[in-house]
Amino acid sequence: MNKKINTLYFSATDTTKKIVLGIAEKLSKNMSNINHIDFTLPEARKKPVSFTKEDVVVVGVPVYAGRVPNVLLKYLNTITGNGALAIPVVVYGNRNYDDALIELKDILESNGFKVIAGGAFIGEHSFSKILAKNRPDEKDMAIVSDFAKQIYKKITTQDEIQTVIVNGNKPYRKYYMPKDKNGNPVDIRKVKPKTNSNCIDCKLCVSICPMGSIDYQDVSKFNGICIKCGACIKKCPVNAKYYDDKDYLRHKHELEIDCIERREPEIFI
Numbered sequence: 001m002n003k004k005i006n007t008l009y010f011s012a013t014d015t016t017k018k019i020v021l022g023i024a025e026k027l028s029k030n031m032s033n034i035n036h037i038d039f040t041l042p043e044a045r046k047k048p049v050s051f052t053k054e055d056v057v058v059v060g061v062p063v064y065a066g067r068v069p070n071v072l073l074k075y076l077n078t079i080t081g082n083g084a085l086a087i088p089v090v091v092y093g094n095r096n097y098d099d100a101l102i103e104l105k106d107i108l109e110s111n112g113f114k115v116i117a118g119g120a121f122i123g124e125h126s127f128s129k130i131l132a133k134n135r136p137d138e139k140d141m142a143i144v145s146d147f148a149k150q151i152y153k154k155i156t157t158q159d160e161i162q163t164v165i166v167n168g169n170k171p172y173r174k175y176y177m178p179k180d181k182n183g184n185p186v187d188i189r190k191v192k193p194k195t196n197s198n199c200i201d202c203k204l205c206v207s208i209c210p211m212g213s214i215d216y217q218d219v220s221k222f223n224g225i226c227i228k229c230g231a232c233i234k235k236c237p238v239n240a241k242y243y244d245d246k247d248y249l250r251h252k253h254e255l256e257i258d259c260i261e262r263r264e265p266e267i268f269i
C-alpha cells in the first residue's frame, strides 16, 4: 500500500495498545516504518499532531463510562486529519462500549479524517484482575488480524474509499454511572488509591500515571485527579496500591458478577 501507517492511542494498562498495534502491524509490510504516537502520558498530549492524505491512522482509546474518556476530549480535538484515513478503535472491559465508538468516529470526522472502518474490542477491565482477564487473547488477536486484512483490501481495491457506519446512539447516552445498593447513582470520581507498607518508593507509579497526579516526593500523595485507569495498581511491582472506597469496591464486585459472560469484538468495515 502506498500510504504511511500511524498509530495514535491512549492505553493506561496496555490493552488498547495491543489491539491498535496489532492492526497497524498487519496493515504495514514493514513494521519499522510505522509511526507510533502514544498519548497516555501528559507530556505527549502537549505536542500538536497533524496528518495528511497520505496517512492511515489507527486511533485507539479505552471506553470509560460508555464513552470516549472525557479527560482526552481536549487533546483529541487538537489533532488534524487533513483528509487522512482513520480507523477508530475502542477497547472495553466486557460490560459495554455504549456510544464510545460512534463518539470517537464523530470526533475524527469533525477534525478532518475520513473514517473507513471501526472496531470495539475487549480488554481486561481496569478495575479488576478477573473481569475479561488477560484479554485481548489469541481469539481476539485472530479477529484483529482478519479486521486488518479487510481494511487493507478496502484501501487497496476501492477507487473512492467508502466511509463506514458504526453502532451507537445519537444523541449519545449519558456517561454510565455505578449505583449504590439502593440503585442510586454514585460518583466515584473523587476516589483515589491508597498506598500500603509494601511500597519501596521506586517511583514507577509517578512515571506511569496518565494524569501526572502522583507526588514524586511522597508517592502516597495525589496532586491532581485520579481517573481509576488501573495503571498504578496493576503495574506496581510490589502491589502497594489499592482502593478501599466501599462504593468503588461494590461497583467492581458487581461488574465482576454481572458482566461475566464473554463478549466478542465487533468490527465495522
Ligand SMILES: Cc1cc2nc3c(=O)[nH]c(=O)nc-3n(C[C@H](O)[C@H](O)[C@H](O)COP(=O)(O)O)c2cc1C
Residues within 6 Å of the ligand: 010, 011, 012, 013, 014, 015, 016, 017, 061, 062, 063, 064, 065, 066, 067, 091, 092, 093, 094, 095, 096, 097, 122, 123, 124, 125, 126, 127, 176, 227, 228, 229, 230
Ligand atoms: C473510569 C473507567 C470507566 C470504565 N468504563 C467502562 C465501561 O463503561 N464499559 C466497559 O466495558 N469497560 C469500562 N472500563 C474498562 C476499560 O474500558 C477496559 O479495561 C480497557 O481495556 C482499558 O484499556 P487500557 O488497558 O488501554 O487502559 C472502564 C475503565 C475505567 C478506568
